[in-house]
Amino acid sequence: MSEDPPLREIVQLACRAPSVHNTQPWRWRVRGPDIDLFADYRRQLVYADPARRDLMVSCGAALHHLQVVVAALGWSARVRRMPDAADERHVARVHLIRSRGLPADPAVLKAVAARRTDRRRPTSWPVPEERLNSLAAIGTSWGAQVLPVTGELSKAKLQRLTRRAATIQGSNPRYIEELDAWTHASQGAGVPREHVPERGAPGSGVGSDSPYARFPAGTLADPVREVEPAEDAMLVVCTSSDDAISRVRAGEAMSAVWLHATQENLSILPLSQAVEVEETRRDLHNEVLGGLAFPQVLLRVGWLPLVRDELPPTPRRPLDEVMTS
Numbered sequence: 001m002s003e004d005p006p007l008r009e010i011v012q013l014a015c016r017a018p019s020v021h022n023t024q025p026w027r028w029r030v031r032g033p034d035i036d037l038f039a040d041y042r043r044q045l046v047y048a049d050p051a052r053r054d055l056m057v058s059c060g061a062a063l064h065h066l067q068v069v070v071a072a073l074g075w076s077a078r079v080r081r082m083p084d085a086a087d088e089r090h091v092a093r094v095h096l097i098r099s100r101g102l103p104a105d106p107a108v109l110k111a112v113a114a115r116r117t118d119r120r121r122p123t124s125w126p127v128p129e130e131r132l133n134s135l136a137a138i139g140t141s142w143g144a145q146v147l148p149v150t151g152e153l154s155k156a157k158l159q160r161l162t163r164r165a166a167t168i169q170g171s172n173p174r175y176i177e178e179l180d181a182w183t184h185a186s187q188g189a190g191v192p193r194e195h196v197p198e199r200g201a202p203g204s205g206v207g208s209d210s211p212y213a214r215f216p217a218g219t220l221a222d223p224v225r226e227v228e229p230a231e232d233a234m235l236v237v238c239t240s241s242d243d244a245i246s247r248v249r250a251g252e253a254m255s256a257v258w259l260h261a262t263q264e265n266l267s268i269l270p271l272s273q274a275v276e277v278e279e280t281r282r283d284l285h286n287e288v289l290g291g292l293a294f295p296q297v298l299l300r301v302g303w304l305p306l307v308r309d310e311l312p313p314t315p316r317r318p319l320d321e322v323m324t325s
């Protein structure tokens, strides 16, 4: 095996991480065995994400992807988060060291390649509590708190807060313009229409609106009928502080949960509207989390139908565009 880590390949795989509206708000610098990750503020969603929370959570997801890819290829990573106290854009410096005797783990690489944001309606199969708890524990081991929300009342509250946030956001024409720009974006970024469910005819019970639909109707067929209620569960990723490093940690935890869920055939859908809007974020903090933790992102967890059309991967920017010297 070569003694040099395949740095470009590692960065390319890290870029498969999820990001808000597929903005990919990151830049990478590769120098010898060090890889630096920078947040790219120019790709901020100014109206959806004024606090740059989603942007930093997205960078955290990329940092987690990087770490597990590095480990899967037989290297270990020493990570310094926020190494430059004067510049929050410098998210991490990752130093690679050859691991001795550790086998490569192709399962993680497969999960990185297979993971998708799938917005189709989950089935009525319940997510067993122990599965939800074990996903939460995996996320929590990455330095944020991941809390299962199981009670119907609490889940209804999350739904209500997300709808409220969507109403507030939807009343701002600039927010709508920004959403449209990223929904049909091309050139390796944005959310393709083929990844957003179409809307069925009213009363048809087919392709009906999810309470969490965020994007204008797309072209993805969503055949689950509403005969039985969807049995999705929820996780809340939260942190004890609300600074930039906490958001990065939250992104790492989200990514850890997602890659594990992918390996178990469970679908994850991040829902960030309720944390993007100040009013609903405060309600989440005070009413759902008892004022004890800061919410960073919600995750819908559910089983999609076993037989379904596979989603193609969403596009990514060319590597040379995200690498800096």
Ligand SMILES: Cc1cc2nc3c(=O)[nH]c(=O)nc-3n(C[C@H](O)[C@H](O)[C@H](O)COP(=O)(O)O)c2cc1C
Residues within 6 Å of the ligand: 016, 017, 018, 019, 020, 021, 022, 054, 055, 057, 058, 061, 115, 116, 117, 118, 119, 190, 191, 214, 269, 270, 271, 272, 273, 297, 313, 314
């Ligand atoms: C911080 C964050 C917030 C997100 N919020 C939402 C959301 O509110 N609704 C949604 O449908 N997708 C959301 N997504 C999913 C992204 O749109 C998705 O990751 C991106 O389009 C790339 O697609 P992929 O995950 O299939 O690679 C979010 C992702 C991240 C990382």
